[in-house]
Amino acid sequence: MNEFATVFAAELDRRIRSRFFVIGLIAGALGIAFFIEFPNYLAKSSVTKIVLVGDAQLTSRAQTLLKSDFDVIGTEPGTHVLSAAELRARNANGAVMITRKDDGLHLAVYAKDPGDILTVTLRRDLVELNLELATNSSANRVKSLIDIPVDLHVVGSKFGTAAQSEAARGIAYILLSLLYLLIVMNSQFVMTSVAEEKTSRIAELLVASVSSTALLAAKVCASIVLAIVQMLSWVAVALALGGQTGAMPAASAAALGGSGVSAFSLSGVTASDLIGFGIFFLLGYLQMSMLFAAIGALVNRTEDLGSLSFPVLLPALVGFIIAMSALALPDATYVHVTSFIPLLSPYVMFERMVVSSVPLGEIIVAVALNVLAIWGIAILAGKLYRVGMLLYGRSPSYRQVLKVLRSG
Numbered sequence: 001m002n003e004f005a006t007v008f009a010a011e012l013d014r015r016i017r018s019r020f021f022v023i024g025l026i027a028g029a030l031g032i033a034f035f036i037e038f039p040n041y042l043a044k045s046s047v048t049k050i051v052l053v054g055d056a057q058l059t060s061r062a063q064t065l066l067k068s069d070f071d072v073i074g075t076e077p078g079t080h081v082l083s084a085a086e087l088r089a090r091n092a093n094g095a096v097m098i099t100r101k102d103d104g105l106h107l108a109v110y111a112k113d114p115g116d117i118l119t120v121t122l123r124r125d126l127v128e129l130n131l132e133l134a135t136n137s138s139a140n141r142v143k144s145l146i147d148i149p150v151d152l153h154v155v156g157s158k159f160g161t162a163a164q165s166e167a168a169r170g171i172a173y174i175l176l177s178l179l180y181l182l183i184v185m186n187s188q189f190v191m192t193s194v195a196e197e198k199t200s201r202i203a204e205l206l207v208a209s210v211s212s213t214a215l216l217a218a219k220v221c222a223s224i225v226l227a228i229v230q231m232l233s234w235v236a237v238a239l240a241l242g243g244q245t246g247a248m249p250a251a252s253a254a255a256l257g258g259s260g261v262s263a264f265s266l267s268g269v270t271a272s273d274l275i276g277f278g279i280f281f282l283l284g285y286l287q288m289s290m291l292f293a294a295i296g297a298l299v300n301r302t303e304d305l306g307s308l309s310f311p312v313l314l315p316a317l318v319g320f321i322i323a324m325s326a327l328a329l330p331d332a333t334y335v336h337v338t339s340f341i342p343l344l345s346p347y348v349m350f351e352r353m354v355v356s357s358v359p360l361g362e363i364i365v366a367v368a369l370n371v372l373a374i375w376g377i378a379i380l381a382g383k384l385y386r387v388g389m390l391l392y393g394r395s396p397s398y399r400q401v402l403k404v405l406r407s408g
Contacts, residue, residue, distance in 0.1 A: 007218035015189070015226050024185065025230055029237045035174060036241045047071045048116055051082060051090060054098035058105075058129075061139075062098055065125045087112055096122065104134040158357040165355075169327050172354040175277055178234055179350060180320045182281060184313065186227040187288035190219055191309060194296030194385075216385050220289050227285060235274070276353045276363075283370040284346030288316060290374075290381035297388030319344035323351040330356035340366050342373030 015021050048069075052059040053076040063072045073092055076082070082095040087110075094111030105126060111117045131142045158168075291312045299308060322344065326335045330352050339349040339362075349366045352358050 003214040004218050004221075007215055008222050011193070011219050011222035012225060015193075015222060020189075021226060025233060028181070028230060028234050032174070032178070032234050032237050033241055035177070036238060048094075048118075049073050049090075049092045050117065051076060051087070051092050051095040052098060053078070053080060053082070053095055055100070058098045058100065061129055062096075062126055065129060066122075069121050069125055081110060084112060093117060098126075100133060104130040168355050171273065172327060172351055173324075174238060175273065175354065176320070176323050176347060176351055178231075178238070179277060179281055179284070179347065180316065182227055182231050182234075183284045183288050183346070184316055186223050186230070186285060187292040188309065190223050190289045191292035191296035193219060194293050195299050213382055213386075216290070216293055216382060219293060220286070223289060224282070224285060227281075231278075231281060235277075273354050276350050279367065280346040280350040280370075283367065283374065284316070284343075286374045287343055287346075287370070287377050288312070290377050294381040294384035294388065297385045299388075315343035316347070319347035323347040326351040327355060340369055342370050345370055 049071045050066075051074045052062055052066075052072055054062075056075070056077055059075045063075065066072055073090060076095075079097060079099070081097070082090075082092075087094060093113070093116040094109060096117070097108040097110070099106045099108075107119075107122060107126070109117055109119060109122070128139070128142055128146060131137065131146070132139055135142070292309065295308050295312055319338070322335060322338050326332070326348060329335060335348060335352065338344045339352055341348075345366050349358070349363065353363065
């Protein structure tokens with residue numbers, strides 16, 4: 001126990017003093033802030049500014065209908081076509097001329113860029129006015145006909161509204177990315193630390209005075225503590241910035257490829273989401289860090305780390321990709337199956353928990369399978385770590401590795 005505590009304290013102190021840890025902590029916080037604030041910035045900066053041209057009664061009514069998707073910065077009477085110079089002077093994306101025909105409205109769009117003003121959005125927003133003119137009906141009558149009563153009945157979903165479902169997908173995307181970065185980055189730090197100690201021959205002194213099991217366990221636990229510090233810092237930044245919501249106009253969202261419900265927000269994050277994040281972070285990290293530590297012990301040159309670490313990194317990458325697809329298909333068979341497979345499960349099951357209703361029994365089974373996997377990986381990684389740290393000058397052969405793995 002004294003060996004473990006000594007190595008743990010030394011490793012923790014060394015990592016905290018490392019400039020890479022500080023830089024990573026700050027860079028991660030700035031990255032989280034960027035991913036949260038950038039969509040809000042796009043939502044504000046991508047609003048289309050237009051000038052309405054036409055009869056005062058038509059432009060006044062149209063301005064009311066268009067305000068949810070466009071910024072109407074002025075109106076012009078008559079049929080004057082604004083030139084490019086006039087549009088630039090008003091800082092407008094274009095002008096929309098509205099005239100009345102026998103069968104309803106007619107729109108003429110004059111845009112500096114054809115992609116700036118979505119005609120489909122104009123038609124949708126002004127359909128109410130078009131029906132008023134075509135049928136000679138009052139605005140209230142047309143509005144009552146358009147607003148068809150719809151009763152939404154949620155069946156087997158954890159969300160009561162479409163807005164909640166959309167917000168959950170935004171939450172899941174950010175938290176999943178955060179989960180992947182925390183697990184992979186900190187696991188690679190363990191691998192790099194082990195490789196540096198071995199290549200600098202420090203490991204000879206360590207192994208001579210400390211058991212390899214205590215050494216490996218202390219390194220992994222010290223890295224867990226620092227990863228938790230990173231996690232809490234980054235999640236705190238995400239929650240602080242995510243509480244600031246902003247409405248995204250449908251036209252802007254369509255231009256960005258989104259659904260137009262809202263700009264990104266973490267205000268809907270639940271306690272179960274955060275608990276699941278913590279649990280699956282620990283499960284995924286323990287699996288990956290021990291495997292990476294074993295890889296670090298097997299190399300004799302730090303240049304070999306990249307090629308040897310990729311096979312270990314591949315399951316995490318596959319799990320991340322499957323989890324991303326679960327945003328749209330949380331009930332797909334392949335998503336359901338992979339949510340129980342260790343190394344994949346921490347990402348996929350967590351994503352299922354955030355975007356859908358997962359039975360508690362399935363979560364318990366997934367956690368239990370991952371705990372069993374950690375036990376098996378610990379035995380395997382411990383053997384590889386022990387033989388790798390004692391061999392210098394050349395990497396152990398496949399025959400030596402297999403012999404070690406078969407030994408009791």
